[in-house]
Amino acid sequence: DSGVTQTPKHLITATGQRVTLRCSPRSGDLSVYWYQQSLDQGLQFLIHYYNGEERAKGNILERFSAQQFPDLHSELNLSSLELGDSALYFCASSPSPIRVAGRSTGTDTQYFGPGTRLTVL
Amino acid sequence: AQTVTQSQPEMSVQEAETVTLSCTYDTSESNYYLFWYKQPPSRQMILVIRQEAYKQQNATENRFSVNFQKAAKSFSLKISDSQLGDTAMYFCAFFTPMYSGGGADGLTFGKGTHLIIQP
Numbered sequence: 001d002s003g004v005t006q007t008p009k010h011l012i013t014a015t016g017q018r019v020t021l022r023c024s025p026r027s028g029d030l031s032v033y034w035y036q037q038s039l040d041q042g043l044q045f046l047i048h049y050y051n052g053e054e055r056a057k058g059n060i061l062e063r064f065s066a067q068q069f070p071d072l073h074s075e076l077n078l079s080s081l082e083l084g085d086s087a088l089y090f091c092a093s094s095p096s097p098i099r100v101a102g103r104s105t106g107t108d109t110q111y112f113g114p115g116t117r118l119t120v121l
Numbered sequence: 122a123q124t125v126t127q128s129q130p131e132m133s134v135q136e137a138e139t140v141t142l143s144c145t146y147d148t149s150e151s152n153y154y155l156f157w158y159k160q161p162p163s164r165q166m167i168l169v170i171r172q173e174a175y176k177q178q179n180a181t182e183n184r185f186s187v188n189f190q191k192a193a194k195s196f197s198l199k200i201s202d203s204q205l206g207d208t209a210m211y212f213c214a215f216f217t218p219m220y221s222g223g224g225a226d227g228l229t230f231g232k233g234t235h236l237i238i239q240p
Contacts, residue, residue: 002165002167033227035227042230043230043233044230045226045228045229046227056226056227058227090166092166092227092228108171108173108216108218109156109168109171110168110216110227110228112158112165112166112167112168114164114165115165115166117164
């Protein structure tokens with residue numbers, strides 16, 4: 001158990017609909033990353049939030065958005081769903097930077113949640 | 122942009138044998154991290170091993186070890202005394218952390234190697 005939780009585990013919906021995926025990071029982790037895993041595209045980075053602020057975007061569609069709340073949980077919103085959005089969506093969290101011997105460290109390792117399996121019919 | 126290449130889509134070995142999974146990457150960054158993640162049939166992503174680019178010493182975790190060749194941009198995973206529970210997809214991943222100034226992008230993954238351990 002990584003300590004990262006995701007809900008729901010499975011989601012089945014229709015084209016054109018909107019869904020929200022939820023992620024709770026490990027206790028104390030400020031960073032949340034979202035990834036999409038599909039047969040066509042493999043594992044792709046979508047977006048990164050750090051302490052409530054968006055830090056980087058990857059291959060995220062304009063129909064998708066995310067946010068991180070003050071309690072550090074994050075939500076990924078997928079709208080106008082298409083068949084091709086069917087995939088496994090992971091979130092991952094990583095520790096906050098710490099300084100050891102003058103060097104920041106601890107932000108590199110990401111711990112993954114169990115994923116949400118989205119099926120668009 | 123970084124790229125990660127895993128050239129072996131599938132490998133199959135007998136239980137207790139040693140197997141090596143290959144990974145090469147391309148980057149212009151000097152400070153980065155490399156990872157191997159395991160994804161069993163449950164689909165959970167499990168961290169296997171981590172390597173810091175500025176460390177010359179190869180990382181080891183029990184039966185898992187890496188051969189990190191920075192100049193060749195190669196990062197292979199060796200699994201010793203393989204077990205049935207090692208059957209999974211294995212992903213090589215590259216990461217540039219925030220503090221290095223390289224941005225806060227997520228992991229860049231290879232396409233994976235499906236490892237099958239035969240009884």
